Amino acid sequence: AQSVTQLGSHVSVSEGALVLLRCNYSSSVPPYLFWYVQYPNQGLQLLLKYTSAATLVKGINGFEAEFKKSETSFHLTKPSAHMSDAAEYFCAVSDRNFGNEKLTFGTGTRLTIIP
């Protein structure tokens, strides 16, 4: 079974500083990996995804993530944090059961931006 582990349930960074949110995966097949963001009182929306093309994936709002097979990681980064980045971020993995796919989510990381 596929799973993801997000290290750090809460991360605080200063405005303008580097954002690094960690995600490690476990998968019996080459994984499809995703990062979603949830703003307060809203549903989740897709930030970016890795589906076995380029290992460095760029997403919305200046975020990017790098797939590293040797480290089984898919960490999310942004060079310079903005106040609007404050939200909860979820890493997810697909079971790649084509035609019957579903995602398994991590436990989430709440990002706080310090002015």
Add this chain to the structure above:
Amino acid sequence: NAGVTQTPKFQVLKTGQSMTLQCAQDMNHNSMYWYRQDPGMGLRLIYYSASEGTTDKGEVPNGYNVSRLNKREFSLRLESAAPSQTSVYFCASSVWGLNTGELFFGEGSRLTVL
């Protein structure tokens, strides 16, 4: 575009009461999902429907039933609510293939069971 619409947004139940959460999507997606979100536990899949006419259990199906009424609608029923079912429930839909992994979520339904 409405996207994924869930009703109700808020509900308070007493233990043992029943209720149905409704979900509808207008994006012509094949797959629909019900997740619950609890603090520190992320989102856990309750049930999903890969296509009209099919439903499958997810990670935490006990105490729930679902109906895929048609391609647009996927409802979640609690037959006898328990305090452990206090949670925020999210419906989502997707179309696999080129857009693999992109789930579109509703705004959530906050359920409290007393």
